[in-house]
Amino acid sequence: MGIQIGANAQAPSDAARANLRSIIESVNVTSGVAIRYDTKDNLSRSMDCAKIISNPNGGFIAVYHHYVNGIPKVFIATSTNFRTWTMVRELANNASQPDIAEASDGGYVMAWEQEPNNHLKFCYYSTLSNLFNGITEKTYDASRTFSSCAEGTPNIYSASSTFIDVGFHYYKNCDVDRQARGTLTNFNSWTCNTQNQLDNALLFYGLKGNIGDRDAIDFEGYKFALIEGQAIKGDFGSWKSYIYDYQTGNAEPLNIITAKGSTAFANPTISNLTINGKKSLVMTFFVPSEGAMSGEAGELIYYKNLGVLGTSSNEYITENDGISIFPNPVKTQLTIKSNQELIKQVKIYNMLGNLVFSSNESFSGNKTFDTSSLRSGSYLLQIFTSPQTKNSWKSFKLLVL
The missing domain is CATH 2.115.10.20 (Glycosyl hydrolase domain; family 43)
Structure with a gap:
């Protein structure tokens, strides 16, 4: 039989496998x-x-x-x-x-x-x-x-x-x-x-x-x-x-x-x-x-x-209607870029739905966030923009290595 890993054990490939599954x-x-x-x-x-x-x-x-x-x-x-x-x-x-x-x-x-x-x-x-x-x-x-x-x-x-x-x-x-x-x-x-x-x-x-x-x-x-x-x-x-x-x-x-x-x-x-x-x-x-x-x-x-392909073969940029995040997967530093919209709030949730990161600092253009405290795995990143824009929030799947 294949090696069945216990419920409390984690393999290094777990996050990548979960991400691949969600895509397929x-x-x-x-x-x-x-x-x-x-x-x-x-x-x-x-x-x-x-x-x-x-x-x-x-x-x-x-x-x-x-x-x-x-x-x-x-x-x-x-x-x-x-x-x-x-x-x-x-x-x-x-x-x-x-x-x-x-x-x-x-x-x-x-x-x-x-x-x-x-x-x-x-x-x-x-x-x-x-x-x-x-x-x-x-x-x-x-x-x-x-x-x-x-x-x-x-x-x-x-x-x-x-x-x-x-x-x-x-x-x-x-x-x-x-x-x-x-x-x-x-x-x-x-x-x-x-x-x-x-x-x-x-x-x-x-x-x-x-x-x-x-x-x-x-x-x-x-x-x-x-x-x-x-x-x-x-x-x-x-x-x-x-x-x-x-x-x-x-x-x-x-x-x-x-x-x-x-x-x-x-x-x-x-x-x-x-x-x-x-x-x-x-x-x-x-x-x-x-x-x-x-x-x-x-x-x-x-x-x-x-x-979008990034500067290395292991890094790529994820886009959603004028807002991009990179690199994704990320290790310690995540950059969020907004070409036009004013970003009002950033939130990151784990796969259990728990809020693990939040920032209420408004910005446009580029801003880098420290993700070193996040454990390896898949997360949901939500970015809330100015209420005057067509869509007030956008979601991304974020993978932390």
């Missing part, structure tokens, strides 16, 4: 978010199990699968706004569950589940042009290791033209999907091992079905993964997604809230991207029809702006 769970937020339910490309093909990365020419790239006359095919498409997608080409036949990553030494690496004899296939494209034209420089079909029936749903942890670190599932005893991880070296040497700690972290919640697709992310200095788990074997309406904390070995179920209240979420992906100069997280989930409300079945794509 609330799909419908009016600021800094774009949402597309039942995502389709320009040919009205469903973009199932989409993974999204940045397009160096501007906008975004998605790889996904769609069944054509009962045959799964992998496609690639581009977009400038997450809402409309233009299919570029078909990349693979009898293939599904694709993932893509920019290679650290240039080019792109893809992996997908290849049929027949469901197994992992890897491809390397040396340039963006070659990717869009389906021209591969290297390919590799990985022989099944842990299951005589199926291995698939790859996610790429890291990749270069000569080394790929990938997660996948294997169909254990040809009965249920379980977790594994492997490395491909020089596109000719494949090694892998089972990942019992990931399985056990979800089995802790009594799952009886598959533990399948996953994706990983570095967030606020810690490593996390999103993993799908099926409570009841064969019941697509029982798919849930979980957040896994690599620091503790524990997982927690995500309570994802959509516009109409869908309840099943599978095939999670998450990407760190820069959108319009702002640090952002892009999430995708497949919403099975068995757990979907009207209009929400299919591929869900949404993103959340974290803030």
Whole structure:
């Protein structure tokens, strides 16, 4: 089993994990978010199990699968706004569950589940042009290791033209999907091992079905993964997604809230991207029809702006209608900037709703506050402005390191 931390114990990653959860769970937020339910490309093909990365020419790239006359095919498409997608080409036949990553030494690496004899296939494209034209420089079909029936749903942890670190599932005893991880070296040497700690972290919640697709992310200095788990074997309406904390070995179920209240979420992906100069997280989930409300079945794509990029990679600026705070996360000194409005009061509350900081000093422009007395964790920051303005207060989520 995963290491279950006692109720009174705190892990260093707790605050970051709570912050990440809050970003993922609330799909419908009016600021800094774009949402597309039942995502389709320009040919009205469903973009199932989409993974999204940045397009160096501007906008975004998605790889996904769609069944054509009962045959799964992998496609690639581009977009400038997450809402409309233009299919570029078909990349693979009898293939599904694709993932893509920019290679650290240039080019792109893809992996997908290849049929027949469901197994992992890897491809390397040396340039963006070659990717869009389906021209591969290297390919590799990985022989099944842990299951005589199926291995698939790859996610790429890291990749270069000569080394790929990938997660996948294997169909254990040809009965249920379980977790594994492997490395491909020089596109000719494949090694892998089972990942019992990931399985056990979800089995802790009594799952009886598959533990399948996953994706990983570095967030606020810690490593996390999103993993799908099926409570009841064969019941697509029982798919849930979980957040896994690599620091503790524990997982927690995500309570994802959509516009109409869908309840099943599978095939999670998450990407760190820069959108319009702002640090952002892009999430995708497949919403099975068995757990979907009207209009929400299919591929869900949404993103959340974290803030304007600051002067270092670990710092960003959070904005709300002309007022900004930075850095966020903060350690000891928090600056509040108002471009126009007069700020009358500043209050900070902890997650229990207790007031832990208050200032009644009026100011405009920049003012810095000492936050060294605040414990590490997540807080609600409220800034009250002059009553003559349109909105008298604004809220921010503040993370203290």
